[in-house]
Amino acid sequence: MGETMVTTKINGRETRVPIDTTALEAARSIGVEIPTLCYHPALVPYGACRLCLVEVKRPGHGGGRIVTSCTFHIREEGLEIDTHSERAQRDRKLVVELLLARCPNVELLQRLGKDLGIDKPRFTAQKQDENCILCGLCVRVCEELIGQSAISFTGRGPGREVSTPFLEPSEACIGCGACAFVCPTHAIEVQDLLQLRKLDKWGTSLQQRPCVRCGKFFAPEVELEKLSDRLELVKNWLQLCPECRREVAATDWIVGLRASPASPVRRG
Amino acid sequence: MDLTKVDEVVERNGADPSMLIAVLQEVQVEYNFLPKDALRRVACLLNIPPSRVYSVANFYRAFSLVPRGRHLIQICLGTACHVRGSDRILEQIERTLSVRAGGTTADQEFSLETVNCLGACALGPVVVLDGEYHGRMTVSKVESVLKPVRAAAAAANPAGGSAATGAPGQEADK
Incomplete structure (x- = not known):
């Protein structure tokens, strides 16, 4: 102020x-x-x-x-x-x-x-x-927000491009797809092929975690591990795919309401 | 591969991310180019992401990611050298050593690089052989400049010296 x-x-x-x-x-x-x-x-x-x-x-x-x-x-x-x-x-x-x-x-x-x-x-x-x-958005999001620095600019002048170190599949890539998300021109493709998350541009191919509830593969294991470390989320929560997470949250809430007669909703 | 030299270089310069370029320069002196494993080691020691190290090593012309010959020839193609016919000198070197600009001879003796200005325009056309400047170069002086180094190479390695002498166009042109 x-x-x-x-x-x-x-x-x-x-x-x-x-x-x-x-x-x-x-x-x-x-x-x-x-x-x-x-x-x-x-x-x-x-x-x-x-x-x-x-x-x-x-x-x-x-x-x-x-x-x-x-x-x-x-x-x-x-x-x-x-x-x-x-x-x-x-x-x-x-x-x-x-x-x-x-x-x-x-x-x-x-x-x-x-x-x-x-x-x-x-x-x-x-x-x-x-x-x-x-534009460098992918490089910057990977470095500044995700903290992986899996990709960088290489070369110079007309040869400048974005790539992984040594043009090899990056060890640092966790397959989060943030680079593809921020790309204004859709130059990066993320594919989910059942148990694999693929980013062909970076040579990334990662094993995905299946939802413990519905069995759907929803995100790469390494990404989820990284997330649970960084965001201090309950690890169990990341066993579920986003849809199941919503459903479970909703049922928990309803069940919780019924169980406690003193809930604020009833009083109001 | 032996990476102790990388460790020594980092120790000399300090494991500080801002020393990256200085470290890479010294590592290149040690290995004659920047091997992939050495770059990974530098990244690890300086605590810099490998992608950044690769990016920097890739950006500067002075760094080479592929093995270079024992001797480095740089020929200036900057404006002043160009107007004095450096392109013909380049061709002559290419013919004499059977190597293209940017390449290395088959016997790993010479690497030939073009540069865009060496800041010695008054001496143009300029050729630098292993850090030694040769000014006012001419097509006919190429042989005499290369001769001592080639002779030394041939003496040290009599069997492998054949590639450099086997320049196909050399005799035919005269």
């Missing part, structure tokens, strides 16, 4: 935000939408996709500066941020054109391109089947 607040103007509208708020968060907090691909509120901003470009002006200091709003922290009074200025939009359009040249068949990019008025990208695509835009 004792946070220092700064006033900033976003698209002409004055707003007060805590100091150090990023321009992207500030804009979103007042309902101004800025397109992003590599941003995730649970992860450290990375500034890789360059889609969130905005123009920042310091009054009395001449023309504005183009910055990535996800990594631009508002640390002073009176900044003027224009999220959709002519320059920002022009640069954003170029970024999408370049991304389309890399991944021509990714629907999300095609839609973004259409929104920005790109009829036909100026650059020809090298590969038709590429769908990784190198």
Whole structure:
């Protein structure tokens, strides 16, 4: 509560935000939408996709500066941020054109391109089947949230890609599928083939745990072990698949209600 | 494989994640390249995920993940060297040693690498052989620069020296 607040103007509208708020968060907090691909509120901003470009002006200091709003922290009074200025939009359009040249068949990019008025990208695509835009969300979620660091960027320049160490099936991968979940372009596939959880992109193939109640395989053993360690959950709970967990919880609750006449529901 | 050298390097530099690049450089000096097991050991000792170590080792041109020859030839193809005909010198080295840029000779004597600038443009075209700079290179000087090293290699290993001398294009071109 004792946070220092700064006033900033976003698209002409004055707003007060805590100091150090990023321009992207500030804009979103007042309902101004800025397109992003590599941003995730649970992860450290990375500034890789360059889609969130905005123009920042310091009054009395001449023309504005183009910055990535996800990594631009508002640390002073009176900044003027224009999220959709002519320059920002022009640069954003170029970024999408370049991304389309890399991944021509990714629907999300095609839609973004259409929104920005790109009829036909100026650059020809090298590969038709590429769908990784190198936003790094998968790498970051694996490192920052899951804590496994099973994958990383490798190579450099045009050879840059995401892969497991030594291009071998990663020992660190627990098959949680967080990478596939955060991927904006669906470049990572998770398959559940009965007792196996497979992530072919990382060469992962893991034994799944069957639900003790219905027998359905629901998650890799290693992932569940990791989860029970990290979240201090009751291990028994993780013997059940999510559906059975819900059912058991519901019956327990109903049974519990009937058993105790002094339950708050009855009294109310 | 003997990984005690990795342990020694880490001990010298301290088991600090920020020393990763320095450690990798020294490990490469020890083994002439970065073996997979050595990288895993470094990751373990410095407490860095193997994926990060691989990422760093993979990023820098100075690191090699495949075995390199006993001698390293670097030829500069930067702008200044390029305009003075470094591409022809590269071809001459490739022909003389029967090796492609980025490759290693069959007898594991020479690795040939191209670099983009060595910061010695005034000396261009520049060829570096085992850290020794040879400036104002010409196609005809290639032989004399390589000769001492090849002779030493042939003397040390008379049987294995044949691959380097068996350059097919060498005689035909003259």
